[in-house]
Amino acid sequence: MAVWPIGLYFILVVLLILGMLIGSHLLGQRHSEKATGQPYEGGILSEGSAQVRLSAKFYLVAMFFVVFDLEAVFVFAWAVAGKEVGWAGYWEILVFIGILIATLIYLWRLGALDWGSPGRPRRRV
Amino acid sequence: MNVTDLFTLLPLLILGGAAIVVMIVVAIHRSHILTLTLTLIGLALAFASLWWIAPEAPRQVTSLLVIDRYAIFYTGLVIAATFAVALLCYGYFERHPGNPEELYILLLLAALGSAVLVASSHFISFFLGLEILSVSLYAMNAYIRAWSLPLEAGIKYLILAASSAAFLLFGMALVYAELGTMDFAKIRELVTASPDLNRAVLLAGTALIITGFGFKLALVPFHLWTPDIYEGAPAPVTAFVATVSKGAMFALLLRYFYWSGTHHFGAVFLVFTIIAIASMIAGNILAMLQTNVKRILAYSSIAHMGYVLVAFQAGGQLAVQAVTFYLVAYFITIIGAFGVITMISDGDRDADSIEDYRGLFWRRPALAAVFTAMLLSLAGIPVTAGFVGKFYVISAGASSAIWLLVFVLIVTSVFGLYYYLRILVALYSGLAHEEAHAASGAAMVSSSSLAPALSISGGVVLAVLTILLVWVGVYPATLLNIIHSTVGLL
Numbered sequence: 212m213a214v215w216p217i218g219l220y221f222i223l224v225v226l227l228i229l230g231m232l233i234g235s236h237l238l239g240q241r242h243s244e245k246a247t248g249q250p251y252e253g254g255i256l257s258e259g260s261a262q263v264r265l266s267a268k269f270y271l272v273a274m275f276f277v278v279f280d281l282e283a284v285f286v287f288a289w290a291v292a293g294k295e296v297g298w299a300g301y302w303e304i305l306v307f308i309g310i311l312i313a314t315l316i317y318l319w320r321l322g323a324l325d326w327g328s329p330g331r332p333r334r335r336v
Numbered sequence: 337m338n339v340t341d342l343f344t345l346l347p348l349l350i351l352g353g354a355a356i357v358v359m360i361v362v363a364i365h366r367s368h369i370l371t372l373t374l375t376l377i378g379l380a381l382a383f384a385s386l387w388w389i390a391p392e393a394p395r396q397v398t399s400l401l402v403i404d405r406y407a408i409f410y411t412g413l414v415i416a417a418t419f420a421v422a423l424l425c426y427g428y429f430e431r432h433p434g435n436p437e438e439l440y441i442l443l444l445l446a447a448l449g450s451a452v453l454v455a456s457s458h459f460i461s462f463f464l465g466l467e468i469l470s471v472s473l474y475a476m477n478a479y480i481r482a483w484s485l486p487l488e489a490g491i492k493y494l495i496l497a498a499s500s501a502a503f504l505l506f507g508m509a510l511v512y513a514e515l516g517t518m519d520f521a522k523i524r525e526l527v528t529a530s531p532d533l534n535r536a537v538l539l540a541g542t543a544l545i546i547t548g549f550g551f552k553l554a555l556v557p558f559h560l561w562t563p564d565i566y567e568g569a570p571a572p573v574t575a576f577v578a579t580v581s582k583g584a585m586f587a588l589l590l591r592y593f594y595w596s597g598t599h600h601f602g603a604v605f606l607v608f609t610i611i612a613i614a615s616m617i618a619g620n621i622l623a624m625l626q627t628n629v630k631r632i633l634a635y636s637s638i639a640h641m642g643y644v645l646v647a648f649q650a651g652g653q654l655a656v657q658a659v660t661f662y663l664v665a666y667f668i669t670i671i672g673a674f675g676v677i678t679m680i681s682d683g684d685r686d687a688d689s690i691e692d693y694r695g696l697f698w699r700r701p702a703l704a705a706v707f708t709a710m711l712l713s714l715a716g717i718p719v720t721a722g723f724v725g726k727f728y729v730i731s732a733g734a735s736s737a738i739w740l741l742v743f744v745l746i747v748t749s750v751f752g753l754y755y756y757l758r759i760l761v762a763l764y765s766g767l768a769h770e771e772a773h774a775a776s777g778a779a780m781v782s783s784s785s786l787a788p789a790l791s792i793s794g795g796v797v798l799a800v801l802t803i804l805l806v807w808v809g810v811y812p813a814t815l816l817n818i819i820h821s822t823v824g825l826l
Contacts, residue, residue, distance in 0.1 A: 310356060313356050313359060313360055314359070316360060316363055317359050317360065317362070317363040319363075320363035320364065321363065
């Protein structure tokens with residue numbers, strides 16, 4: 212199969228883009244009004260910086276990842292061998308999940324699940 | 337695994353259960369004294385359960401853990417030391433703002449990790465125990481977040497412990513790749529039975545495992561973290577790092593190298609000889625250059641681990657007993673010494689400069705007396721536990737005719753006297769300094785003198801430790817009999 216049509220197509224695309232950019236640069240008008248440099252946002256004047264820092268609480272995300280997702284990894288490993296390990300395995304996985312629930316209770320009571328801004332009482336909807 | 341197996345694991349189960357109970361209680365109701373009480377109850381129950389499980393020993397529980405008399409003895413030692421550290425923590429953290437409760441959860445978990453270490457007979461349980469211990473220690477080191485030194489200590493310990501764990505893991509992988517087993521006793525069978533092994537891979541693996549051990553025990557050349565962590569960590573936590581973490585690791589060192597038979601390799605023996613000599617010399621000489629009491633104790637602990645290695649090198653039953661005796665004496669002494677530091681530290685900083693101890697005898701005679709006893713024991717002066725421990729180490733070395741090590745031990749012990757005496761001189765000198773202090777006036781005010789309120793729990797711990805120290809020093813037969821009937825059977 213010949214490759215040259217793709218190459219020709221690529222070259223044509225590049226030429227077209229260059230033509231549009233250069234053409235509009237040469238033919239277009241220039242103006243500099245008050246609002247020219249401002250970002251357009253549906254007609255509303257933008258306010259403040261675009262670089263707002265949002266607290267994502269990565270360490271909390273990491274901890275909950277451990278609590279919820281790694282738990283699933285171990286539970287799956289047990290589930291695959293569920294029949295072979297029998298009741299002993301069942302009790303072991305029960306203890307394992309029990310410990311994780313205790314951790315969750317601890318995190319919940321600590322307020323780790325309230326992701327509002329700190330210092331403000333929890334809003335009830 | 338059956339019911340008897342579970343029963344023999346009772347001390348470990350109680351420690352783990354206590355950590356969870358304490359965690360839930362902290363979640364429901366925060367109270368320092370309640371948390372401490374629950375922790376102490378958990379530790380006491382775990383300690384008591386050692387007697388219930390003793391008739392079952394020795395018993396292999398799955399292929400990971402072995403509960404023999406050796407493991408039971410060291411578990412008891414770990415639990416008793418944790419008990420003392422928990423009591424010291426109470427007085428110390430009561431003076432600090434913030435939540436002290438979580439420290440006890442970490443303390444219980446670290447004790448659990450240590451108990452797993454001393455009972456492990458398999459690489460998997462070795463690594464699990466080590467990680468449970470290490471991860472708890474990261475957080476414990478950095479527990480006072482308002483100060484920069486504990487944070488620095490925590491981060492340093494995290495990075496270095498994690499990288500040393502990586503070395504250890506790679507070493508285990510190499511040994512496993514060559515032998516196809518991770519069980520200590522099976523390694524011995526394979527090493528002695530088949531002569532056509534690739535010794536290079538096996539030795540490389542063993543060298544990496546020695547790196548892992550060396551880091552935890554702070555042996556030269558893996559000792560660089562020690563002074564910074566000792567200085568930065570809160571004083572009772574330092575006591576824990578210095579005793580329980582190192583003691584459990586040394587117990588495992590004995591079990592691994594004696595059970596796996598790798599101690600008989602010429603190269604391994606040579607490496608340990610070099611490490612022991614380097615630790616004794618570097619530890620003692622660097623300690624002389626310090627003016628910070630915590631750093632002095634850090635370097636002295638490097639030297640002490642070198643001394644214990646001398647007994648380890650001797651090999652045989654006498655060595656196991658000498659190491660165990662030395663470790664017990666070391667536990668009593670170090671917890672006592674850091675107990676004194678804990679007692680005279682206040683809510684602003686730890687009492688770590690030698691200047692804080694100048695004239696302590698005239699202000700707090702009882703504390704100064706306890707500190708004197710502990711320092712004399714570290715120096716190995718007669719009538720203290722440290723002397724008897726050193727005596728057994730030397731006699732173990734002499735019985736195996738490792739004269740070079742014994743010679744270095746004796747010479748460096750003499751160096752060691754110097755920096756212990758320097759602290760002692762500061763303790764008892766003083767009145768002249770007080771006058772100079774008053775005369776120079778405003779210039780000295782900036783170095784704030786410490787004025788802590790002494791805690792009763794800490795005082796009780798120190799009193800008990802001092803009595804034990806002198807008792808073991810004057811009449812060591814009781815402890816020797818216990819050691820002979822328990823760890824004699826490793």
